Amino acid sequence: MKLINLNLQGGVVYEPLMEFIKKISLDTDIFCFQEVFHTATVIRPILGNVRPNLFSELQNILSDFNGYYAAPLENDVGGMAIFIKKSFSINKTDNLVIFSEMNTTEDENDESYFSMGRNLQVLEFNHLGNIYTIFNFHGMWIAKGKLDTPKRILQSEKVKEILDKTKSAKILCTDLNVTPNTKSLAILAEGNKDLIKEYKVESTRSLLKNRPEVVDYIIVSLEIEVKNFKVLQEEVSDHLPLFLEFN
Secondary structure: OEEEEEEOHHHOOHHHHHHHHHHHHHHOOEEEEEEEOOOOOOOOHHHOOOOOOHHHHHHHHOOOEEEEEEOOOOOOOOEEEEEEEOOOEEEEEEEEEEEOOOOOOOOOOOOOOOOOOEEEEEEEEEEOOEEEEEEEEEOOOOOOOOOOOHHHHHHHHHHHHHHHHOOOEEEEEEEOOOOOOOHHHHHHHOOEEEHHHHOOOOOOEOOOOOOOOOOEEEEEEOOOOEEEEEEOOOOOOOEOOEEEEEO
8 A cells, every 4th residue: 555644834835835745645545634624714814825625625636545634723724634545445534633732823922832732633544454554643733943841741642642552553644843853742753663774864844944854753553564764755734745655
């Protein structure tokens, strides 16, 4: 199976992004996207000129895929989406509250400011007699940077608790918004394989960001057989696509 993980930056780089997805979908089974909008009526100014109906636009070009959407706010200021080939048998999907509650934001003057509640998108499916669970997560954004805070550590602890309770083979796709040397990441990687670390990735940022750093990760449980993993050098967002081939 082949999977792509990518933060779409709300579809700001729209035409190159859609061309890339259309082309790579011919040989991809699963997409995990962060910063996706679905009939959005409120757009945070900091995000710029994003696509308010991006999920529907993606579904139109991914006609051989079933699309699933999950957002932390009812008025849709950006959520996550998983697209999976229609040939796969889906057992269940879920949208789990991680931090703090759905439909909440916090004060920008708080030094631990983050923009909104955080949710974990979950999709379980069967393939060739095995059960897999995909977790899609967008970690909290904080104005002061990509390092640990008490809230980020708590966020990771809550996600890890869910991962540990899941008995199937697991794949966590995330723009975690923290760098590799953080406790927030170490919590999630414990007992699993952090592919960014194993493959010695130095940056998951595109030239559009003009700042090399790692903030995007794919973490898999030990029973996942990784056949290939790499960062694709496609300038379709301020993040680069992560490619995983696995059994």
